[in-house]
Amino acid sequence: MGFEVAAVRARFPALADGRAWLDGAAGTQVPESVIDAVTDVYRSGLGNQGAAFATSHRLGGLVADARRAVADLVGAPDPAGVVFGPSTTALTYRFAGALAAGWRPGDEVVLTELDHEANVGPWARAAERAGAVVRMAPLDRLSGTLRTETVAGLLNHRTRLVAVTAASNLLGTMPDVPAIAAAAREVGAVTYVDGAHHCPHAVVDLPALGADLYVTSAYKWYGPHLAAVVAREPGLLDGLAVDNLRPVTGTARFELGTNPFPALAGVAAAVDHLAGLVEGPGARRERLARSMAGVVRHERGLAGALLAGLRDVPGLSFLPGWEEPAGRRAPTVSFRLAGWSPAELAGELDRAGVNAWHGTAYALGAAEALGIAGSGGAVRASVNLYNDSSDVSRLVEAVRKCATGRGPG
């Protein structure tokens, strides 16, 4: 049995409004099972973990379950390496503070133009405080890619950190993270990988990726608004100093205050939902690998159809990156249309029943490098597992109508 999109769509109540939801890069819808898991926690009784009674044991169990689920999702060897936080942005600020505590004036950090600001700003600020030097790896403007040799060329014995995305949320391109992480390891630098746009569109295997730390937001993969940083080796966390209260020990040192139990239950349910997308036997990790491979095939097919449909629309230009092979890009397509600002075009798509993003999508480095930051960015259509060919046709037809009609206003 393969991946069956019609059956999958029926599980997402929000899709019942009949719109084409092509904005998953900004946040996906959640299936009924996730909604149930979250509300069940409220219904079953709340409290806190660490007490003697059954409710407290159950809540503590939810935290452990959620760590195991995320470890399975990204192929991490040990759930003790999974740290939860409210968002990728919040967690990255937290890890920037923790890692920078070990930096000295003259140390260096390597950031990239391809990255979302969430994987740039926190490190740049931490470097400034520590007196460390920021080396910015430029994007290849023609291909929309970040070349491994560009990043490797910035590394030296003073480099402490390489912060790089595994997939651009604006261009879709996927840098060669294993090669970049290997080069960073050679000079003793830590690699912090932004998986926010990568995780929903890949079979993630943390050891193969080579990242020391990988961050992912559950609301991009059909879960609640919660994020996790996963350490490939939990021992890395032990060596970091973070501010927390004296009784807090272990992985929880990176998490401030009482856990969001309902959201954590939703995270585990979202992982279970992904694991069950393609039927078959095996432990959850094995089922996830099979299901996510099915998701990747489905999404690539739709992204290919989207590119093919938009390609000959008069006046349409894709942002660079669209010509990369499907295996080297996320199913995310950004474009501009002559005579239309991205905001006007997105507004027209809205009237045609299509949800699509517009602007720079916080990928400011890439938008500035491509010279589109000051002119409204681009329209972005992102494909997710619940999209089907009718969503793609609706977007293509609406854009074509704009291109051949009289224009906005």
Ligand SMILES: Cc1ncc(COP(=O)(O)O)c(C=O)c1O
């Ligand atoms: C690639 C990428 N990184 C980071 C973020 C920020 O995620 P969060 O909203 O969880 O802070 C996003 C969100 O759009 C993203 O797409």
